Amino acid sequence: MSTAATPVRSRWESQRSFDELGRPLRDLTFCVVDLETTGGSAAGGSMITEIGAVKVCGGEVLGEFQTLVNPHTAIPPFIAVLTGISNSMVATAPPIESALPAFLEFAAGSVLVAHNAPFDIGFLQHFNEQQGRVWPRFEVLDTAKLARRVITRDDAPNCKLSSLAQLFGATTTPNHRALADARATVDVLHGLMERLGGLGVHTLEELQTFSSRVTTAQRKKRHLAEGLPHAPGVYLFRDDRARVLYVGTSKDLRTRVRSYFTASETRSRMGEMVGLATEVTGIECATPLEASVRELRLIAEHKPRYNRRSRNPEKAHFLKLTREPWPRLSLVKRVLDDDADYLGPFSSKKTAERCLSALHDAFPIRQCNDRLPIEPSRSACVLAEMDRCVAPCDGSTDASAYSELVAQLRESLLRNPDDVVATINERMDRLAADERFEEAAVHRDRLSGFLRAAAHTQRLSALTRCPEVVAALREDAGQWEVHVVRFGRLAAAGVIPSGADASIWVEQLRSSAETVRPAPGPTPAATAEESEQVLRWLERDGVRLVDVDGEWTCPVGGAGRHLALHDAVNRSRDSLVPFDERRALTLLHRPVR
Structure with a gap:
């Protein structure tokens, strides 16, 4: 009996075909996970307090995982306010040594997803x-990163989980509890996939490389970068009427500008800008x-x-x-030469008002706007009846007594x-103990705003008090870059040429620097x-102070001591993702005018 030969593909051919076809999103199992923690940095000692996860495939929920975790450390009051997780709730919870293996077993074989x-x-x-x-070889998707690619400001004001959950009609409202946030993220993931499907994205491979797509119109404008040098500087995109559309900076002007016309530039707004640019x-x-x-x-x-950013620095x-017989705190838009004490600048009025409230919480000075006579002459207001003003x-x-209170405020x-x-930590502790988390959150935000401003x-x-600071830093190439800073303003910059007398060259740079008047x-x-x-x-490692005119010092007991923890938490838990990719700010020859 004879048999017909059946073609057999080699293992290499099968693998290549699989990679080319990709893995359909509808066939993949995703494990959407969210954590609650005691702070913003595991390396810095922060601990996990809760793990929540949802496993889904083809739009169906396959299972859920949730556990509190005993951090074996006290949960900071403002973290308890944020999450609603108290020390008593985690006292009998399993430690991370037990919780993590259980989660990894639940997530095995899935694509991990998190916001x-x-x-x-x-x-x-x-x-x-x-x-x-x-660590298992998980593939990972970030819904915040995906949202930056497909969500516009017409869709949502930002890419916070709460905003995206509202946009996609999530059945669960995010509330900074791990399982609820994971459930909301599932709905966001499905909403994003639906949008991406309309753009031809149907496989995991297409999803992972979606950010590499640029328009043909962008590629055709590569010639606009040809005349630029391979040197550090600033570049300006202009339209056909010579109006400036965008300003950026780079250590290599030509390379950076060319990137706007290649696969490395994926921001939708930048694609629109490049479409308008002619120069x-x-x-x-x-x-x-x-x-x-x-x-x-x-x-x-x-x-x-x-x-x-930075378009309206005057709107601070x-x-x-x-400075008056009975001083008070006031919200202003300008700093005057009036011997008063100022805190700021604040980027928004709302943040300034939070800080103002924090100070009024701690120091019950008067909040009325009237100029009081030296001698009292009227009845107290309702704030005095509430013990919020010493009247x-x-x-x-x-x-x-009032002057002593004002002196304490000035010291703070x-x-x-x-x-x-x-004062505010004590108030948050009381409110958290009574499970009045929303009220406590208000005080947390006020304290954070005050510390950041202070x-x-x-x-x-400390810097702007100095008439002049001259500092130098050795470049990678071995030369020294030098900056002259006067009253906080960059007055001159340059690089000491090879073979030049450093002291003479620095003096020449100082003599040619911009004249700056104190503010x-x-x-x-x-x-x-x-x-x-x-x-x-100036605070970078390796910077050497050549000369300082004045005293450049900061108080040892200043607000920076308390700010580190607040900032770490805010950075890590704030899921606001701008629509633009955020370039790390590069730290910036002649007077710059």
Whole structure:
């Protein structure tokens, strides 16, 4: 009996065909996970307090996983307010040594999904390594990253999980509890997949490479970068009427601008901007710091429609502790040369108001706007009846006691915020114990806003008080870049040429630097953002101070001590993802005007 030969594909041919076809999303099992933690950094000692996960395939839920985790450490009050998880709730929960293996068994064979995946997966990997285990070879999807590709501002104001859950009609509202947030993320994942399906994305491979797509129109404009040098500086995209559309900075102008016309540029807004652009001009700079500063100044000057940040540095807010017989706190838009104490600048009025409330919580000074006479002459307001004001208006306090209270407030503003921190932490503890988490969250936000503003003001003021700071940093190529900073403003920048006498060259740079006049209060002679860029450069490892005119010091007991934990948590738990890719701010020859 004879048999017909059956063609047999080689193993290599089968694998190639599989890769080309891809794995259909409808056939894959996804494990959507969310964590709650005691802080923002596992490496910094933060612990997991809850794990929640949902396993889905083809739009159907296959199973759920949830467990509280005993962190064996106290949960900070503001974390308890955020999550609703208290120390008593986790006291009898399993430790991470038991919870993590159980979760990994549940998730085995799945594609891991999380909203802001580097945070959640990073925590899991940290404790997995700490337990001496080999991390399973999970593929990972980040719904926050996917949302940046397909969600526009017409769809949602941002890419927070809460905003996306509302957009896609999630059946569960995110509430900073792990399982609820995981369930909401499942609905967001399915909503994103539905949108991506309309764009021809049907496999995991297509989903992973979707961010590499650019339009043909973008590619055709590569010639706009041809005239730019391979040098650090600032670039400006202009339209057919020479209007500036976008300002950016790079260590290599030509390479960076070319990236806008290739697969490495995936931001939808940038694609729109490139479509309008007819010209790109470059401005060479001596150092990256100069380029960064020049970028800020050009954005403020031209206010390009496609730059999100730094377009309106003049729209800042400050808190002012007035100088009058009965001082008060006031929200203002300008810093005057009036010997008052200022806190700021704040990027939004809402943040400034939160900070103002935090200070009023801790120091019951008057909140009325009237100018009081030295002697009291009227009845107290309702705030006095609520013990929220010492009521100088009706004589409840004398000038001496009021001055002492104001002195304590000034100390908290300028040097040591411990009184504010202690008062608000005590209030949050009481509210959390009574499970009044929403009220406690208000105080948490006020404290965070105050600490951030106080630390910012203290750092800026320390620099802007100095008439001149000259500093140098050795470049990778071995040459020294030098910056002259006057009252917080970059006045000159350059690189010492090979073979030049360093001291003579630095003196020449100083003599040619921009003349800068001091500005009142904490306001720098430049913008606050520019001086922050300068500060970051000055604080880099390897920077050497050549000369300092004045005292450049920050209070040892300043707000920065308390801010580190608050900032770490806010960065990690804030799932707001901008529609633009955020470039790391590069820290920025001649006076820059």
